[in-house]
Amino acid sequence: MKIPKSIRNLIEAFERLPGIGPKTAQRLTFYLLHVPSEELEMLSSSVSSLKLGTKICSICRNVGEDDPCEVCTDRGRDREVIAVVESPLDVLALEKAGFKGLYHVIHGVISPLNNIGPDDLYINDLMKRLKRESAASEGTEGSAYNYLSGDVLDSAASGEIKEVILATNTNMEGESTAMYISKLISGLNGQSSAVKITRIGRGLPVGGDIVYADDITLKRALEGRVSFNL
Amino acid sequence: MKIPKSIRNLIEAFERLPGIGPKTAQRLTFYLLHVPSEELEMLSSSVSSLKLGTKICSICRNVGEDDPCEVCTDRGRDREVIAVVESPLDVLALEKAGFKGLYHVIHGVISPLNNIGPDDLYINDLMKRLKRESAASEGTEGSAYNYLSGDVLDSAASGEIKEVILATNTNMEGESTAMYISKLISGLNGQSSAVKITRIGRGLPVGGDIVYADDITLKRALEGRVSFNL
Numbered sequence: 001m002k003i004p005k006s007i008r009n010l011i012e013a014f015e016r017l018p019g020i021g022p023k024t025a026q027r028l029t030f031y032l033l034h035v036p037s038e039e040l041e042m043l044s045s046s047v048s049s050l051k052l053g054t055k056i057c058s059i060c061r062n063v064g065e066d067d068p069c070e071v072c073t074d075r076g077r078d079r080e081v082i083a084v085v086e087s088p089l090d091v092l093a094l095e096k097a098g099f100k101g102l103y104h105v106i107h108g109v110i111s112p113l114n115n116i117g118p119d120d121l122y123i124n125d126l127m128k129r130l131k132r133e134s135a136a137s138e139g140t141e142g143s144a145y146n147y148l149s150g151d152v153l154d155s156a157a158s159g160e161i162k163e164v165i166l167a168t169n170t171n172m173e174g175e176s177t178a179m180y181i182s183k184l185i186s187g188l189n190g191q192s193s194a195v196k197i198t199r200i201g202r203g204l205p206v207g208g209d210i211v212y213a214d215d216i217t218l219k220r221a222l223e224g225r226v227s228f229n230l
Numbered sequence: 231m232k233i234p235k236s237i238r239n240l241i242e243a244f245e246r247l248p249g250i251g252p253k254t255a256q257r258l259t260f261y262l263l264h265v266p267s268e269e270l271e272m273l274s275s276s277v278s279s280l281k282l283g284t285k286i287c288s289i290c291r292n293v294g295e296d297d298p299c300e301v302c303t304d305r306g307r308d309r310e311v312i313a314v315v316e317s318p319l320d321v322l323a324l325e326k327a328g329f330k331g332l333y334h335v336i337h338g339v340i341s342p343l344n345n346i347g348p349d350d351l352y353i354n355d356l357m358k359r360l361k362r363e364s365a366a367s368e369g370t371e372g373s374a375y376n377y378l379s380g381d382v383l384d385s386a387a388s389g390e391i392k393e394v395i396l397a398t399n400t401n402m403e404g405e406s407t408a409m410y411i412s413k414l415i416s417g418l419n420g421q422s423s424a425v426k427i428t429r430i431g432r433g434l435p436v437g438g439d440i441v442y443a444d445d446i447t448l449k450r451a452l453e454g455r456v457s458f459n460l
Contacts, residue, residue: 001300001301001321001322001325002295002300003322004283004284004293004294004295005283005295006276006279006280006281006282006283006284007280007283007284007293009276009279010276010277010280012276013272013273013276013277014273016269016273017258017261017262018257018258018261019254019257019258020258024249026319026322027248027249027319028247028248028249028250029280030293030317030318030319031247031248032247032277032280033280033281033284033293033318034337037281039246040277040278040280040281041278042243043243043244043246043277044274044275044277044278045274045278046236046239046240046242046243047240047243047262047270047273047274047277048270048271048274048275049236049239050236050237050240050259050262050263050270051236051263051267051270052236053234053235053236053237054234054236054237054263063234063237063260063263064234065232065234065235070231070232071231087260088260088263089256089257089260091231092231092233092256095231107264
């Protein structure tokens with residue numbers, strides 16, 4: 001028996017999405033056959049207009065409605081701290097956790113197995129941003145770095161950044177990317193005023209059992225112990 | 231921080247699909263931001279043209295490209311057996327398993343909790359089909375049932391059906407729907423020539439361990455034992 005072409009097309013399109021296998025793709029497609037046409041049209045137009053309403057911020061590289069984005073232009077946020085994250089989803093997660101600083105989204109991790117090197121990410125971009133900031137803070141070398149930044153970027157370089165939190169994932173690729181960025185920033189620090197580099201805390205998740213934690217997590221949790229004064 | 235409207239729209243559209251929660255909807259949406267525009271357009275058009283290329287077969291109610299569908303018009307299939315299934319996906323599964331008979335898709339199960347009664351499904355439709363068939367086989371009452379069938383349907387009523395396999399799912403709703411249909415067919419059988427009613431076999435899945443099987447499955451497996459002669 002042949003599956004109708006329009007059904008086959010949608011199944012194949014769904015299968016291309018991450019985490020959706022052939023069975024789920026089939027299930028979703030046959031579910032949509034039962035859905036009112038308006039809802040189908042809504043899904044279709046949401047997909048096709050996804051990129052139309054979004055821009056990549058030229059400062060932090062997060063995805064937003066405007067450029068520069070809402071976070072970068074918000075003077076009410078803590079402009080001394082930048083969290084370096086892998087993806088815009090991480091920004092949402094940190095926002096929910098109450099982070100009030102700025103972000104830099106590098107859009108991926110260094111992954112030699114997948115042929116992704118530092119140049120495929122917004123890491124150089126982060127370095128330029130930090131250089132601009134340090135130039136602005138010293139007030140002397142400012143002109144030396146002017147060629148790196150457009151008008152919009154310039155307004156963001158206010159020399160306030162005191163700390164970079166490396167908030168990439170805590171898996172192997174995230175760790176090595178954090179290490180790579182940390183080395184680059186140390187190099188920068190040698191030249192000009194120092195920026196503090198921190199790594200997001202690793203340890204037991206809240207609600208976790210010590211018995212069930214794996215060895216490495218427990219090791220990290222011991223290393224990352226903090227003083228406990230009531 | 232505000233999520234851009236076009237992103238929010240797509241997340242909400244994905245969340246409406248079955249088995250896709252808020253996190254998966256977010257993940258899919260942000261994945262699509264990285265996808266080339268052509269692929270995005272392909273997904274969008276596949277969704278919007280899903281229903282355009284499909285028809286519901288007026289005989290078996292399966293979804294196909296033509297009406298009547300490929301299976302109903304295929305004279306090479308075993309036209310003595312009809313498998314009654316819940317959805318077009320079940321048809322695909324049975325096709326893969328090598329079933330060579332005909333189908334009847336009732337598009338759901340009787341489910342009082344979800345306000346789905348027999349009249350919301352293609353069960354009456356199945357009864358009419360069986361009546362037409364039995365009328366055709368007797369050759370006398372044919373005219374009495376003519377009003378039930380259009381020209382297309384008439385050509386399918388050849389009075390060959392000898393067995394109805396109730397192949398609804400083996401959960402509670404599937405079982406009770408099978409029971410309901412079985413009673414209806416028994417009623418029909420009283421009036422005219424008998425059609426054999428069978429239920430799809432229930433027991434241990436192939437590769438299954440007796441130790442891990444649940445009580446009811448094991449009970450069904452014992453009831454459904456078959457003679458084993460080499």
